[in-house]
Amino acid sequence: MRTVVGDEALDGAVDSIVAAGRAVALGLLIGRLGSGGRDFVVGLVQTPVKEDGGDAAVLLSSSGNQSRSRSGAGSMALSIDAEWVAEHARQISRMLLGGLGVVGLYCLAPDSAFKQSTAILCQVSNAVAAVTSISAQERFVLQISTSPRRLACKVCTVEPNGSSSLKPCEWKLAKISTNLQSLTCTYSFDASIPVRSAAQADTFKNKLLSWTASEIKVIQSAEVLINNELQEGENYSGDVQLLLPFNNKEVVEGDNPAIVTGNVNVKGSVDARAYGFPREPASMAIDAIKEDIIASLRNRIDILCEEAEQQSAEQAPLSLLSHCGSVRSLSSLFLS
The missing domain is CATH 3.40.140.10 (Cytidine Deaminase, domain 2)
Incomplete structure (x- = not known):
């Protein structure tokens, strides 16, 4: 049973x-x-x-x-x-x-x-x-x-x-909660997303979602250090660092520069935490901390998209771009 x-x-x-x-x-x-x-x-x-x-x-x-x-x-x-x-x-x-x-x-x-x-x-x-x-x-x-x-x-x-x-x-x-092993990680990101002012109303959302999908692939493929060391086995706890590919700063491209009216800079950090259960290998907790980073990033991007959609219903696209700013810091949205 x-x-x-x-x-x-x-x-x-x-x-x-x-x-x-x-x-x-x-x-x-x-x-x-x-x-x-x-x-x-x-x-x-x-x-x-x-x-x-x-x-x-x-x-x-x-x-x-x-x-x-x-x-x-x-x-x-x-x-x-x-x-x-x-x-x-x-x-x-x-x-x-x-x-x-x-x-x-x-x-x-x-x-x-x-x-x-x-x-x-x-x-x-x-x-x-x-x-x-x-x-x-x-x-x-x-x-x-x-x-x-x-x-x-x-x-x-x-x-x-x-x-x-x-x-x-x-x-x-x-006894479970007292035996859980925990991992913490702060993941920072910085991307420049070109935005058009006319035509499709959902351009801003599509650009953000495209960047998010690309960033998720980077997170999933990253190597991980726990307390500055590679970890194996079942005993682990502490701070996690993601070893990302060189030149991983994301720049979303694909628009004709002639119709790009500005850029939205997505910049901030995600504070993530994950728990490992007794007898679990470290690899499961590492997957969990990546899942927490991805979930936090995706959820907050969803919030920003909802915000943009609400404003686009009330303002012209150019006004929306001005509101979002040619530089928009999302640090306040990316708190754990």
Whole structure:
């Protein structure tokens, strides 16, 4: 049977969830899948209430009416807003440090309602998997029962047609967070991007995305030093340096100079951090720190593109260029 290892600190988090006295509680599991042949969960993140003030998950009676009872008497099932949970998972996934991801759901509900809700829980797991970066085809559902208090973990295989089933797996607690090894890295960049003032409204966005794709390739191919040394094996921790190719300063080209009205200089730095789990080789943590740099860079470029699109809807292209500046520093956007 598959084993999922939860951090000992989760016991206190579960106590808080139970003590709130709610009939239903839903949230995300944070951890890593298949790390050194094992799966880890290190955090629980509660799904917030929806914009209209309603809960993402409610308990419904057989008549379709919402119930506030914790007993679960009668025929009851869960109603879950999969789209809202998935959007929460997407945002949380973007903020997580390297080496961590959204690996599933936790759900507090009466046993009878949980058993009646396998289909919707799998549907929500599929929706979460579709918007998060982990490529594995499995997610976990941690069931929290109150009478008596107990935890049971299930594994859900992600299926596009939603026909998944929940299969039991072993859940145990261990010291994880105190044994994690961490890596930190500051990655700096400097690029000059030519921008046209006319024709296509999305030119600015396309140029930024093109530069980002090129920069990601540089990061992925870089050699890595940890504390100024090449690292192998399982014992590692400290500062990371990326050894980049010579003359890697990116200049995006391809425009006719006659129609280029200015340049946007993308300059700044990303402070990244990643965690390695026990028994992992250093190579996995190195991949995690690169993933954190790439995710931070991509997310902040997305923010800048959204900013530019909003302004282009209000201003002429030339005014947008003036606003962005012939030199635009992004240092304030690239904080960890």
